[in-house]
Amino acid sequence: MQTDSSFTFVLFGGTGDLSMRKILPALYEAHRAGGMLADNGKIVAVARHVADRAAYIDWVNEHVKPHVSKNGVDETAWASFLDRIEFVKIDLGNPEDFTLLRDALSGRPGIRVFYLATGPSLFVPICRALASVGLNENSRIVLEKPLGYDLKSSNAINDAVGEIFAEEQIYRIDHYLGKEPVQNLLALRFGNVLFEPLWRREWVESIQITIAEELGVEARGDFYDNTGALRDMVQNHLLQLLSIVAMEPPHSMDSDSVRDEKLRVLRALKPIDPRDIGKVAVRGQYHAGVIRGSAVPAYATEPGVKPDSTTETFVAVKVEIENWRWAGVPFFLRTGKRLADRVAEIVVNFRAVPHSALGASALRGGANRLVIRLQPNETIRLYCLAKQPGEGMNLASVHLDLAFDRFFREGQMEAYQRLLLDVINGRLALFVRRDEQEAAWRWVEPILNEWAAANKPPKPYAAGTWGPAAASAMLAQHGTCWLEEEN
Ligand code: BG6
Numbered sequence: 001m002q003t004d005s006s007f008t009f010v011l012f013g014g015t016g017d018l019s020m021r022k023i024l025p026a027l028y029e030a031h032r033a034g035g036m037l038a039d040n041g042k043i044v045a046v047a048r049h050v051a052d053r054a055a056y057i058d059w060v061n062e063h064v065k066p067h068v069s070k071n072g073v074d075e076t077a078w079a080s081f082l083d084r085i086e087f088v089k090i091d092l093g094n095p096e097d098f099t100l101l102r103d104a105l106s107g108r109p110g111i112r113v114f115y116l117a118t119g120p121s122l123f124v125p126i127c128r129a130l131a132s133v134g135l136n137e138n139s140r141i142v143l144e145k146p147l148g149y150d151l152k153s154s155n156a157i158n159d160a161v162g163e164i165f166a167e168e169q170i171y172r173i174d175h176y177l178g179k180e181p182v183q184n185l186l187a188l189r190f191g192n193v194l195f196e197p198l199w200r201r202e203w204v205e206s207i208q209i210t211i212a213e214e215l216g217v218e219a220r221g222d223f224y225d226n227t228g229a230l231r232d233m234v235q236n237h238l239l240q241l242l243s244i245v246a247m248e249p250p251h252s253m254d255s256d257s258v259r260d261e262k263l264r265v266l267r268a269l270k271p272i273d274p275r276d277i278g279k280v281a282v283r284g285q286y287h288a289g290v291i292r293g294s295a296v297p298a299y300a301t302e303p304g305v306k307p308d309s310t311t312e313t314f315v316a317v318k319v320e321i322e323n324w325r326w327a328g329v330p331f332f333l334r335t336g337k338r339l340a341d342r343v344a345e346i347v348v349n350f351r352a353v354p355h356s357a358l359g360a361s362a363l364r365g366g367a368n369r370l371v372i373r374l375q376p377n378e379t380i381r382l383y384c385l386a387k388q389p390g391e392g393m394n395l396a397s398v399h400l401d402l403a404f405d406r407f408f409r410e411g412q413m414e415a416y417q418r419l420l421l422d423v424i425n426g427r428l429a430l431f432v433r434r435d436e437q438e439a440a441w442r443w444v445e446p447i448l449n450e451w452a453a454a455n456k457p458p459k460p461y462a463a464g465t466w467g468p469a470a471a472s473a474m475l476a477q478h479g480t481c482w483l484e485e486e487n
Pocket of ligand 1: 232
């Protein structure tokens with residue numbers, strides 16, 4: 001893919017964790033691949049605590065380089081990548097400093113991208129300061145999650161940013177939407193006739209979506225303790241995945257067709273009655289345990305976390321969608337830190353055959369199931385029943401296996417690389433529109449409120465397990481169980 005879209009990519013929070021681990025490595029990969037970034041495209045890093053460009057380049061060499069390319073660094077490409085980087089020292093607390101940025105950007109060709117890899121409390125001040133020096137024209141602004149803390153604060157940010165930038169200029173990142181397998185889910189659903197007729201209440205019994213992590217809160221204890229798993233993962237990543245799994249076929253892949261269909265799903269989520277929250281939502285917090293043979297500490301003893309914290313590090317929740325396609329089909333969402341495995345997957349459990357001429361084993365669970373694994377290794381498995389060899393008609397569960405790396409050895413792109421290229425090239429489909437974000441907040445809000453009002457500690461679970469037993473009990477009530485340890 002050749003591009004001639006000139007750009008200047010301005011990175012606020014240029015020395016932050018996200019810039020170090022994700023944004024700069026993704027830009028390097030795009031640069032190294034060749035032809036993806038216009039030759040004259042520049043990256044302008046903005047930071048306060050760095051003296052000048054030379055010091056910033058030292059920082060990039062020291063901190064970013066270890067995070068690039070699993071296959072090692074191409075030193076020639078790295079050197080030419082550094083040539084793209086410029087630096088402007090700005091104190092974000094001092095709006096007058098933005099004239100320095102305006103001067104640094106003046107007369108440059110192409111689009112300006114402002115990437116706000118900062119805390120959400122800085123979004124509005126930065127946008128206002130950009131507008132005060134006329135930098136909101138011919139620009140795109142990228143907002144990282146979390147965008148707000150609840151519906152009210154997210155609306156406040158969106159209102160204020162919306163006074164400065166039009167909605168088509170605003171790119172709200174949810175990096176799950178940039179993952180290759182999530183794109184593949186669209187291809188699977190809408191590129192084949194095979195699945196679509198079965199993709200509805202008549203044939204689907206339940207759907208599970210899990211994003212499980214082995215990692216704890218790492219160096220983000222402070223942020224996480226004020227956030228919790230519901231805000232960090234469910235309001236955004238899990239509800240976005242759910243909307244892609246459940247949406248109607250869009251009439252095209254243009255940005256608003258896809259986002260309109262996702263919005264319809266989010267608006268059709270059955271509101272949770274506060275009195276039912278104990279039955280349909282489980283919150284947990286990890287205690288000390290063992291992960292892959294190593295002891296790990298309890299959440300409450302992590303740096304930055306309050307010792308008496310009641311923040312949840314695990315959520316399981318039952319969701320229902322009130323429309324013709326999905327009425328009565330439970331969607332079980334689950335996420336947690338310090339779980340037994342790192343896995344993100346979608347499990348579609350189809351109904352058993354209505355009558356089995358083949359005997360009771362044909363009615364067994366475990367078959368009639370589609371498992372779409374998003375990470376760590378992307379696979380799609382269709383579980384069916386087959387006859388065991390030999391005498392008699394004994395059935396066993398077998399699977400058809402589609403391992404993507406067997407078919408496509410090259411061209412895989414990290415989520416951030418795809419999304420940053422989309423911003424530079426003006427493609428909005430994989431970014432969250434304001435109305436989607438509002439609908440998602442509206443749905444999670446009763447859970448947040450009820451948990452805050454009840455002020456009960458989350459259910460404990462040992463690190464290295466699959467979370468509190470109550471999450472399994474919730475599924476048992478529906479005659480099902482979480483799919484676990486499926487490799
Ligand atoms: C982020 C959350 O959005 O997603 C983190 O803030 C989480 O807490 C991360 O660890 C998970 O992303 P991935 O791509 O590693 O599954």
